[in-house]
Amino acid sequence: xxxxxxxxxxxxIVAFCCNWCSYAGADLAGTNRTNYPANVKIIRVxxxxxxxxxxxxxxxxxxxDGVIICxxxxxxxxxITGNYYTRRRMTLLFSMLDFxxxxxxxxxxxxxxxxxxxxxxxxxxxxTNDVKAIGPNRKLEDLRCKxx
Amino acid sequence: MQSEIIKRTVELxxxxxxxxxxxxxxxxxxYDLNPSIFKSSEDLEKNFVYNDFSSANxxxxxxxxxxxxxxxxxxxxxxxxxxxxxxxxxxxRISRDKIYIIGVPCEENLDPSKIKAALGEDVLSMSCDxxxxxxxxxxxxxxxxxxxxxxxRCLACKSRKHVVYDxxxxxxxxxxxxxxxxxxxxxxxxxxxxxxxxxxxxxSRCIGCNACRDICxxxxxxxxxxxxxxxxxxxxxxxxxxxxNMFHIIRAFHVAGRCTDCGxxxxxxxxxxxxxxxxxxFIKDINEFYGNYQAGDDIETLxxxxxxxxxxxxxxxxxxxxxxx
Numbered sequence: 243x244x245x246x247x248x249x250x251x252x253x254x255i256v257a258f259c260c261n262w263c264s265y266a267g268a269d270l271a272g273t274n275r276t277n278y279p280a281n282v283k284i285i286r287v288x289x290x291x292x293x294x295x296x297x298x299x300x301x302x303x304x305x306x307d308g309v310i311i312c313x314x315x316x317x318x319x320x321x322i323t324g325n326y327y328t329r330r331r332m333t334l335l336f337s338m339l340d341f342x343x344x345x346x347x348x349x350x351x352x353x354x355x356x357x358x359x360x361x362x363x364x365x366x367x368x369x370t371n372d373v374k375a376i377g378p379n380r381k382l383e384d385l386r387c388k389x390x
Numbered sequence: 391m392q393s394e395i396i397k398r399t400v401e402l403x404x405x406x407x408x409x410x411x412x413x414x415x416x417x418x419x420x421y422d423l424n425p426s427i428f429k430s431s432e433d434l435e436k437n438f439v440y441n442d443f444s445s446a447n448x449x450x451x452x453x454x455x456x457x458x459x460x461x462x463x464x465x466x467x468x469x470x471x472x473x474x475x476x477x478x479x480x481x482x483r484i485s486r487d488k489i490y491i492i493g494v495p496c497e498e499n500l501d502p503s504k505i506k507a508a509l510g511e512d513v514l515s516m517s518c519d520x521x522x523x524x525x526x527x528x529x530x531x532x533x534x535x536x537x538x539x540x541x542x543r544c545l546a547c548k549s550r551k552h553v554v555y556d557x558x559x560x561x562x563x564x565x566x567x568x569x570x571x572x573x574x575x576x577x578x579x580x581x582x583x584x585x586x587x588x589x590x591x592x593x594s595r596c597i598g599c600n601a602c603r604d605i606c607x608x609x610x611x612x613x614x615x616x617x618x619x620x621x622x623x624x625x626x627x628x629x630x631x632x633x634x635n636m637f638h639i640i641r642a643f644h645v646a647g648r649c650t651d652c653g654x655x656x657x658x659x660x661x662x663x664x665x666x667x668x669x670x671x672f673i674k675d676i677n678e679f680y681g682n683y684q685a686g687d688d689i690e691t692l693x694x695x696x697x698x699x700x701x702x703x704x705x706x707x708x709x710x711x712x713x714x715x
Contacts, residue, residue, distance in 0.1 A: 295643050316700065316702075323698065327695070330694065330698055331695060333679060333705040334672060335639075336705050337675050339639070340582070340714065342585065342635065343582045343583065343586025349705075
């Protein structure tokens with residue numbers, strides 16, 4: 243391993259995955275032996291609309307450099323309408339984060355179904371590279387949570 | 391105007407139509423009026439004030455009071471306050487049949503802190519007659535033009551129309567074509583770094599007094615997330631940048647789609663943080679993405695975050711749209 247690779251910034255990525263689609267998609271990526279970056283830490287939620295904006299901010303506070311929310315494709319929600327609400331909420335929240343000057347690439351919503359193991363890996367690789375490119379989270383960090 | 395309002399309210403008290411009235415009570419200074427409950431006509435005649443400093447939005451006080459069984463409560467609402475009232479009604483927070491609304495006409499309210507900034511802190515009394523504000527200070531009488539000391543929120547007034555009332559003083563107003571999103575647009579056209587430093591300068595002054603939350607007519611949860619110890623965002627003075635950001639993002643988000651843009655949050659802020667800009671950003675986005683919506687305009691239409699459309703925009707629009715840098 244070269245020195246450059248060793249010192250390369252490794253972001254912490256939190257992925258909120260819906261139990262019915264994206265979590266199963268991640269599972270499929272695993273069973274298919276598809277690689278995706280080890281930076282991604284998955285948190286399973288019953289539905290993407292379970293994700294409260296506070297969860298996202300808390301993730302940043304606790305040292306995440308990027309937060310991605312994955313849910314069923316619109317129209318396929320296990321609870322019929324959950325992800326439609328997610329879509330509205332997250333659009334507004336991300337727009338607000340941008341308004342406060344937080345980098346736009348730190349947050350993302352993607353729709354990944356249970357059969358899209360390959361796509362799950364692609365999305366995670368792409369998102370991790372985006373976050374790597376913008377560097378560590380400085381604007382929404384809490385130094386008390388990092389001093390260890 | 392004040393004497394007419396008092397006369398009519400005393401009539402209502404005497405005819406036992408109402409048992410109490412919520413209005414503005416004389417404070418320690420002319421410009422320092424307190425929202426208050428008047429339980430008798432004598433009290434009202436003696437202490438009720440309606441003038442250019444009656445800025446407080448009284449609709450939130452109705453939540454507890456309208457649950458009382460003893461009779462009707464009278465409330466004085468300015469045009470922007472009626473939107474908040476409708477919003478509370480829509481969310482079933484108040485009972486309409488326990489309330490008697492008197493719509494009071496609103497000329498722009500004055501900002502005591504602007505007057506003090508212009509003429510000095512040692513103000514004894516303030517009064518306004520249409521165009522000029524006369525101020526008695528320790529150094530003598532001074533005057534200033536009214537247009538210089540109007541409250542910021544009134545400069546961008548969205549409507550002079552009372553959307554709900556039982557009785558109206560003055561004439562029916564109209565919805566205005568306000569320029570209220572101008573400041574939001576200025577910020578949107580800045581670079582993200584500039585925006586970040588703008589908000590850091592503003593939000594770092596926050597002392598965590600929670601006045602913006604407590605005054606907000608849309609913030610009506612019985613138990614607030616900021617009062618919950620287990621949530622980790624307990625009600626306390628922010629200890630670092632993150633907590634300041636978090637409080638203000640979440641506060642604005644919790645009223646997104648329900649905020650009527652009454653501007654009380656910025657008015658009561660002891661540090662003069664332009665909090666209404668956060669709310670207006672949400673309103674602007676909602677108008678842009680989900681069609682024009684004015685909370686409190688009518689009580690039939692669902693709030694934007696409680697409904698959806700199968701063809702809504704995707705969150706990635708935040709990255710791709712061109713009107714925000």
